[in-house]
Amino acid sequence: MAATFDQYPPCRALTMIARDFHARGWMAGTAGNLSARVTNGDTGSFWITASGQPKGQLDEDDLLRVAVQDDTIVESPTPGHRPSAETSIHRVIYQIFPQARAVFHTHTVEACLAAEKAHPGAETLRLPPLEMIKGFDLWEQDPRVDLPVFDNQLDVGKVAQQIKERFTQAAPRIPALLIHAHGVTVWGTSLQQTYHHTELMEFILRYMSLRNDTVT
Amino acid sequence: MAATFDQYPPCRALTMIARDFHARGWMAGTAGNLSARVTNGDTGSFWITASGQPKGQLDEDDLLRVAVQDDTIVESPTPGHRPSAETSIHRVIYQIFPQARAVFHTHTVEACLAAEKAHPGAETLRLPPLEMIKGFDLWEQDPRVDLPVFDNQLDVGKVAQQIKERFTQAAPRIPALLIHAHGVTVWGTSLQQTYHHTELMEFILRYMSLRNDTVT
Amino acid sequence: MAATFDQYPPCRALTMIARDFHARGWMAGTAGNLSARVTNGDTGSFWITASGQPKGQLDEDDLLRVAVQDDTIVESPTPGHRPSAETSIHRVIYQIFPQARAVFHTHTVEACLAAEKAHPGAETLRLPPLEMIKGFDLWEQDPRVDLPVFDNQLDVGKVAQQIKERFTQAAPRIPALLIHAHGVTVWGTSLQQTYHHTELMEFILRYMSLRNDTVT
Amino acid sequence: MAATFDQYPPCRALTMIARDFHARGWMAGTAGNLSARVTNGDTGSFWITASGQPKGQLDEDDLLRVAVQDDTIVESPTPGHRPSAETSIHRVIYQIFPQARAVFHTHTVEACLAAEKAHPGAETLRLPPLEMIKGFDLWEQDPRVDLPVFDNQLDVGKVAQQIKERFTQAAPRIPALLIHAHGVTVWGTSLQQTYHHTELMEFILRYMSLRNDTVT
Numbered sequence: 001m002a003a004t005f006d007q008y009p010p011c012r013a014l015t016m017i018a019r020d021f022h023a024r025g026w027m028a029g030t031a032g033n034l035s036a037r038v039t040n041g042d043t044g045s046f047w048i049t050a051s052g053q054p055k056g057q058l059d060e061d062d063l064l065r066v067a068v069q070d071d072t073i074v075e076s077p078t079p080g081h082r083p084s085a086e087t088s089i090h091r092v093i094y095q096i097f098p099q100a101r102a103v104f105h106t107h108t109v110e111a112c113l114a115a116e117k118a119h120p121g122a123e124t125l126r127l128p129p130l131e132m133i134k135g136f137d138l139w140e141q142d143p144r145v146d147l148p149v150f151d152n153q154l155d156v157g158k159v160a161q162q163i164k165e166r167f168t169q170a171a172p173r174i175p176a177l178l179i180h181a182h183g184v185t186v187w188g189t190s191l192q193q194t195y196h197h198t199e200l201m202e203f204i205l206r207y208m209s210l211r212n213d214t215v216t
Numbered sequence: 217m218a219a220t221f222d223q224y225p226p227c228r229a230l231t232m233i234a235r236d237f238h239a240r241g242w243m244a245g246t247a248g249n250l251s252a253r254v255t256n257g258d259t260g261s262f263w264i265t266a267s268g269q270p271k272g273q274l275d276e277d278d279l280l281r282v283a284v285q286d287d288t289i290v291e292s293p294t295p296g297h298r299p300s301a302e303t304s305i306h307r308v309i310y311q312i313f314p315q316a317r318a319v320f321h322t323h324t325v326e327a328c329l330a331a332e333k334a335h336p337g338a339e340t341l342r343l344p345p346l347e348m349i350k351g352f353d354l355w356e357q358d359p360r361v362d363l364p365v366f367d368n369q370l371d372v373g374k375v376a377q378q379i380k381e382r383f384t385q386a387a388p389r390i391p392a393l394l395i396h397a398h399g400v401t402v403w404g405t406s407l408q409q410t411y412h413h414t415e416l417m418e419f420i421l422r423y424m425s426l427r428n429d430t431v432t
Numbered sequence: 433m434a435a436t437f438d439q440y441p442p443c444r445a446l447t448m449i450a451r452d453f454h455a456r457g458w459m460a461g462t463a464g465n466l467s468a469r470v471t472n473g474d475t476g477s478f479w480i481t482a483s484g485q486p487k488g489q490l491d492e493d494d495l496l497r498v499a500v501q502d503d504t505i506v507e508s509p510t511p512g513h514r515p516s517a518e519t520s521i522h523r524v525i526y527q528i529f530p531q532a533r534a535v536f537h538t539h540t541v542e543a544c545l546a547a548e549k550a551h552p553g554a555e556t557l558r559l560p561p562l563e564m565i566k567g568f569d570l571w572e573q574d575p576r577v578d579l580p581v582f583d584n585q586l587d588v589g590k591v592a593q594q595i596k597e598r599f600t601q602a603a604p605r606i607p608a609l610l611i612h613a614h615g616v617t618v619w620g621t622s623l624q625q626t627y628h629h630t631e632l633m634e635f636i637l638r639y640m641s642l643r644n645d646t647v648t
Numbered sequence: 649m650a651a652t653f654d655q656y657p658p659c660r661a662l663t664m665i666a667r668d669f670h671a672r673g674w675m676a677g678t679a680g681n682l683s684a685r686v687t688n689g690d691t692g693s694f695w696i697t698a699s700g701q702p703k704g705q706l707d708e709d710d711l712l713r714v715a716v717q718d719d720t721i722v723e724s725p726t727p728g729h730r731p732s733a734e735t736s737i738h739r740v741i742y743q744i745f746p747q748a749r750a751v752f753h754t755h756t757v758e759a760c761l762a763a764e765k766a767h768p769g770a771e772t773l774r775l776p777p778l779e780m781i782k783g784f785d786l787w788e789q790d791p792r793v794d795l796p797v798f799d800n801q802l803d804v805g806k807v808a809q810q811i812k813e814r815f816t817q818a819a820p821r822i823p824a825l826l827i828h829a830h831g832v833t834v835w836g837t838s839l840q841q842t843y844h845h846t847e848l849m850e851f852i853l854r855y856m857s858l859r860n861d862t863v864t
Contacts, residue, residue: 433709433726434705434706435707561829562830563755563827563829563830563831564676564677567676567677567679628676628702632679634676639760639761
């Protein structure tokens with residue numbers, strides 16, 4: 001039976017996924033970040049990739065454990081490591097969605113190009129009704145799905161705050177959000193599902209980036 | 217001499233091909249499905265990938281054996297596994313074409329883009345006269361080949377029924393069909409040939425997706 | 433020191449290169465063919481890939497040795513194997529260019545798209561003055577290089593005959609030719625150099641296929 | 649903890665990186681060149697890839713050690729090897745930037761296409777304000793970064809001289825330069841950082857090459 005990423009210790013699974021995504025060009029340089037909520041023991045914390053580490057060479061001690069409720073660093077195996085600069089975005093996802101077990105942020109050319117299909121100032125981007133949408137458990141004929149879109153800001157905390165405000169009002173239909181000029185963030189109820197969600201969303205964004213027209 | 221996929225037990229061959237196609241981005245998430253007709257023993261059945269399993273991590277017990285004539289599950293090595301949601305499409309191919317030994321369905325951005333080159337409502341898409349067409353044993357100067365195209369429907373059984381109706385009237389010139397916003401399905405007289413047919417068809421669809429004009 | 437392909441027995445080198453090019457998508461299905469002139473012993477013969485064998489699974493006994501001067505099969509390790517359908521093209525290259533040690537034919541979407549940049553009926557395609565051109569030992573500022581272009585014909589012998597006629601009159605500036613809707617063929621004075629020529633030519637053709645304008 | 653390329657002997661690291669970049673298609677044939685300044689011992693010298701060696705098969709004795717101040721070859725493990733034809737460009741980078749520890753030159757289709765977005769005769773190309781820019785330690789909202797652009801010349805020494813003149817007057821905001829029809833050159837304070845800079849710059853150039861408009 002297919003061995004899922006959830007069968008590995010979370011830090012082991014995250015390094016496997018980081019190397020996989022780096023090899024695809026989805027985490028160039030030190031870009032992108034991955035996290036997994038602790039499910040045994042201190043469930044009020046999550047593991048997240050350290051800032052500035054090369055995703056294609058990541059090791060298990062390149063992750064830190066941080067609190068879900070505030071910015072406490074709970075466990076840091078490697079002296080000097082700091083949590084990813086985008087930890088605050090992961091944190092709000094875990095706060096708002098209790099079922100979220102993992103959050104992955106990839107960083108692709110295709111996501112940047114697809115984001116430009118949104119109308120200027122629009123808060124969402126209409127996704128095309130591809131069969132792939134069903135991978136998000138939306139079993140509808142010609143599903144109408146709007147992907148939340150956020151402006152990229154130097155202060156990541158502001159982006160996290162906007163995500164919190166919008167998602168507290170209404171959860172998106174699919175567990176994903178897009179930041180302009182930056183990339184997509186997805187979540188799921190398991191590491192394996194979040195891995196699939198990343199693949200599905202990158203598929204959809206690549207499709208959108210290759211179409212000549214504006215999709216929204 | 218080149219070891220073909222037909223020299224392996226069918227479930228072993230299908231997991232090898234699933235991992236290969238996943239690595240190319242042709243089976244993102246749990247998308248796509250592969251099957252092989254039983255040739256020793258119960259030839260009235262075929263092995264097909266289980267629903268919802270990750271194609272890049274597939275194991276041999278992630279396949280089920282189902283009947284060709286009806287929707288009986290003959291053998292299911294892993295409790296809880298269900299056959300692919302698109303088993304009905306595989307089944308009609310095996311019913312209509314007695315020589316079909318394997319059916320592969322991949323799911324690519326390029327196939328979705330190429331399908332849009334068909335005229336709205338058209339039942340076929342004219343393929344360009346590439347040398348690659350000869351890989352389908354069509355030895356003609358500038359071959360005129362029309363690929364059958366079907367609408368994507370939430371009820372896969374309806375798609376299967378339409379395939380059955382159209383193919384019973386007239387078989388397509390090449391063993392392949394395209395579903396809008398979804399992907400291509402190919403078949404062949406061996407696992408190895410079906411593997412080639414997938415590569416050839418994805419080549420042709422990628423060519424079509426990259427051309428600026430409408431090909432049909 | 434870098435181990436070149438010429439340090440291996442030729443059939444070993446050709447299977448390594450076939451698997452390499454297949455993995456890049458340059459020899460989909462059973463497309464493409466590779467050959468190497470014998471340099472020890474019977475120099476009037478060359479090894480060439482058998483017809484219809486999968487390039488990603490090729491073994492050393494999937495090559496046959498054929499004569500340079502006529503269509504004699506000199507040595508055939510595997511019963512039933514026939515030489516590539518395009519052996520006649522390889523043969524004329526070896527006949528016309530005594531220094532040609534290897535001939536590689538790849539089959540890419542990019543080559544098909546780039547060929548369409550040629551004016552209708554034109555016998556050549558002007559290459560862009562990229563730095564890559566220097567890889568063919570053309571050390572010029574803004575080199576003007578015309579790649580010979582041939583129509584694709586069902587009868588490969590006719591293509592081979594046209595190549596012979598044109599190249600006997602005048603050798604192309606670089607060791608390469610393009611066939612419409614089919615792909616590029618390159619040669620070189622060693623297996624290693626021919627491998628480089630393939631990479632360079634595919635680089636140039638990909639560049640041309642991605643530009644929006646007509647280059648010729 | 650992630651093993652960086654700086655933990656290996658420099659020639660070992662450079663062969664690893666050469667094989668990595670070749671596999672991505674960034675060093676086709678024998679294109680591209682990599683160097684690393686000596687940090688233990690003779691700090692007035694640097695190791696650089698030999699001319700004409702295949703980057704996908706590079707070995708540690710395919711590098712030569714040359715002087716930073718003049719064109720002396722200090723150490724040449726393999727008889728007959730000459731330093732890369734573009735050694736003079738590496739040398740001026742090491743001369744002007746004392747902190748530069750490594751210089752990598754890749755050679756991609758995307759870099760050639762992006763360079764054409766520059767206005768004719770322009771000395772710079774405005775980069776888009778992508779999040780990726782932060783990988784160069786530029787923490788600004790919508791950073792305005794101009795990438796220096798140079799004409800490709802047959803005489804590499806002339807290009808090196810122009811780089812020296814322009815960079816002596818004013819260093820670019822990010823450690824990178826682009827040569828038309830040729831490719832990008834980046835540098836960094838470590839092998840690992842230079843590896844990241846290559847990935848970041850190729851990301852940005854690919855984004856630019858895929859956009860339809862002129863960016864500058």
